[in-house]
Amino acid sequence: MPYLSPTALNNLRLYTYKAVDKSLVSRYILGPYWNWFITLWPLTVAPNTITLLGLAIVVFNVLTLLIYDPLYYTKDGPDGLPQWIYFTWALGLFMYQTFDAVDGKQARRTGMASPLGELFDHGIHQRSLSTSHLEVILACRALNLGRSWWTVTSQIATLANFYLATWEEYHTGIMYFGPFSGPIEGILVIIFIYIISGTFGPSFWDQRFVTFAQLDHIPRVVDIVPDIDLNEAFIVLSVFVLALNILSRYCLPFHYRQVLQILSLLHPSFHHSNIVHSSLFLPVMCAWGLQFAHHIGRAILSHVTNTPFPLWSSMWVWTAIGALDAHLPVLLHRPPIIQSTPKRTALFVYVTLAISFFAYARFCTVVIKDITEHLGIACFTVRNKDNPSNGCSKRS
Numbered sequence: 001m002p003y004l005s006p007t008a009l010n011n012l013r014l015y016t017y018k019a020v021d022k023s024l025v026s027r028y029i030l031g032p033y034w035n036w037f038i039t040l041w042p043l044t045v046a047p048n049t050i051t052l053l054g055l056a057i058v059v060f061n062v063l064t065l066l067i068y069d070p071l072y073y074t075k076d077g078p079d080g081l082p083q084w085i086y087f088t089w090a091l092g093l094f095m096y097q098t099f100d101a102v103d104g105k106q107a108r109r110t111g112m113a114s115p116l117g118e119l120f121d122h123g124i125h126q127r128s129l130s131t132s133h134l135e136v137i138l139a140c141r142a143l144n145l146g147r148s149w150w151t152v153t154s155q156i157a158t159l160a161n162f163y164l165a166t167w168e169e170y171h172t173g174i175m176y177f178g179p180f181s182g183p184i185e186g187i188l189v190i191i192f193i194y195i196i197s198g199t200f201g202p203s204f205w206d207q208r209f210v211t212f213a214q215l216d217h218i219p220r221v222v223d224i225v226p227d228i229d230l231n232e233a234f235i236v237l238s239v240f241v242l243a244l245n246i247l248s249r250y251c252l253p254f255h256y257r258q259v260l261q262i263l264s265l266l267h268p269s270f271h272h273s274n275i276v277h278s279s280l281f282l283p284v285m286c287a288w289g290l291q292f293a294h295h296i297g298r299a300i301l302s303h304v305t306n307t308p309f310p311l312w313s314s315m316w317v318w319t320a321i322g323a324l325d326a327h328l329p330v331l332l333h334r335p336p337i338i339q340s341t342p343k344r345t346a347l348f349v350y351v352t353l354a355i356s357f358f359a360y361a362r363f364c365t366v367v368i369k370d371i372t373e374h375l376g377i378a379c380f381t382v383r384n385k386d387n388p389s390n391g392c393s394k395r396s
Contacts, residue, residue, distance in 0.1 A: 003367050008305035009374045015304045019175040023184045038102040046382050047107035054099030061092045062134050065141060072146055072282045086198030089138055090191045097187045110382050133289030139190050143231040144202035147281045150235050157239050159292050166296055170303045205231035264323040280349045290356035291315045294363055
């Protein structure tokens with residue numbers, strides 16, 4: 001089934017990228033650095049190549065995690081991560097941010113600005129797959145959260161933040177970056193976390209917040225402020241900021257998807273989840289992120305083609321089947337059919353990961369092929385458009 005109708009393809013010509021950036025860090029600190037960094041790239045390098053290289057850096061960071069800690073252990077298992085790895089994660093994330101910031105500049109330098117750039121940058125590569133998914137896994141490892149509901153909460157909060165931004169851009173036509181936005185200040189915060197973990201070790205974040213802030217000698221503070229760990233306090237603050245954003249927007253489809261995902265993790269109970277507290281946690285997180293990337297990619301595709309916003313995804317059916325099967329003991333007082341044993345549960349999880357990967361890969365390849373053929377442009381090489389009349393305006 002094609003993702004783009006003839007009408008949608010024709011609407012590509014009408015697309016214009018609009019953005020508002022209120023970040024002072026971007027304007028006065030990182031902006032001049034980005035303007036210098038782009039001059040190092042020859043005009044023979046395609047902007048989407050820079051975008052893909054940025055993603056490759058993040059994937060490399062994840063590979064180092066899989067090499068040293070494939071089971072995602074933290075507090076409850078052996079600590080297999082050497083502290084120097086956190087510094088490589090910090091450097092890698094900073095370079096990812098740099099590549100993500102300059103690919104649009106390269107598009108304008110080479111005359112390759114197109115809607116494909118918006119889709120490739122925001123949907124096929126950028127926050128939907130990298131900073132909103134893979135970096136959650138790395139950041140929660142650096143925060144010493146690991147296999148926990150705190151990591152699940154962080155995943156939901158991060159994905160919701162980007163979903164809200166995409167939903168807002170679809171309806172307003174403007175990508176808005178506030179004074180504190182995820183792609184700029186949010187990434188810098190994560191880099192700071194990596195540096196702290198590399199310097200003092202991830203156990204640094206297990207200190208009690210009130211004690212660390214030296215507020216434990218103030219009775220009123222002790223009575224009001226919960227004395228939770230620093231890492232837990234960080235997640236609570238992130239969720240609080242997200243809640244303020246949600247109150248100002250209506251984004252029901254996202255809520256449906258996350259409810260299904262949480263239900264699939266709750267078997268047999270919140271405190272004894274077969275997924276969250278097992279080696280299957282990392283594969284589930286990856287499958288979840290791929291499904292989100294697929295859906296957000298379709299949302300951005302709808303934006304650049306001026307077509308209806310996607311309110312559901314076929315992968316929801318698969319997730320719903322898993323959630324329903326896991327809760328058969330509660331609903332029908334009978335054991336699960338698909339996930340009846342640990343081995344079958346593992347099989348279901350890895351099949352879900354494979355389906356999520358291939359569905360997303362198909363989306364990327366089909367959409368890139370359709371857009372490049374229709375606009376007469378290349379994705380990873382610099383060349384003139386086959387038909388200048390099909391040229392489109394700004395890339396992100």
